[in-house]
Amino acid sequence: MYKIKEKEKIFIYTGPDGSGRKTIAKMVATAFDMETVLSYTTRPPRPYEKNGEDYHFINEEDFKKMQVNHEFLESVEIDGFYYGICEQDIVKAFENHNLVYLTLNPEGTEKLKKLYGERVMRFFIFADRDTVIERQKERQDNTADINRHMSHYDEIMAYKSSCEHAFENYDLPQVSFQISEVIEAFLDRGFEVTDY
Known part of the structure; x- marks a missing residue:
């Protein structure tokens, strides 16, 4: 397993499908x-x-094949589909950056948190049931996909209390700004040198 260096941090965005976690993460x-x-x-x-x-x-x-070759740091199966994070991709990302982010489901988030502990900060992004359904319709997800996502809504929401930070997303720029402030404060704390 890749050993994270002192300044390297992983930020994980999780929450229900349609919460806007990917958009916020990019912003x-x-x-x-x-x-x-x-x-x-x-x-697909x-x-x-x-x-x-x-x-x-x-x-x-x-x-x-990748599973057999132990290429994944973590992998899960959800509704018959497989998802996994390749360890080599994390290693490569850390070659040029100290900060890495991922958008994962709670299972993947929890696995990485167990592996890397304090080096991982989890942001739980959520919105109410009607809002996430509306957003999925807007991006033209089909009804079967929406029903599949919503069947996990309560179970995913239950993970909120496990995360370091949770943000209700009704205003993308505002939530992005709030998260940026949290990260800024976290990084400043991490690099502070105190002389006594």
Whole structure:
């Protein structure tokens, strides 16, 4: 397992599908020199998703091969689809950046937190049930996908209390700003040298 160096930090955005966690993560990353690490998945891309930008979309056979070769730091199966984070991708991201961010489901988030402890800060991004359904419709998710996501809503919301920070997302710029402030304070604390 990759050993994170002193200044290296991982920020993970989690929460229900349609909460805006990916958009917020991207907005916050622009304020810092932050590199993203994409998950690998066997689920088909949604109409608005691009391979290599949102996920690495691969078939199940390739995913299983990567599992056998122990390439994943963590992998989970949700609704018959596989998701995983490749350890090498994290190593590569840390080559040029001290700060790395990921957007993960609670299972993946929890696994990375267990692996890296205090080096990981979790942001739980959420909105009420009606709002996330509305957002999924706006981005043209099909009804089956929306129902699948919503079947996990309560279970995902239950993870909120486990995360270091939780933000209700009804105003993207405002939430991005608040998260940036949290990260700023966290980094300042981390690099503070006190003389007694």
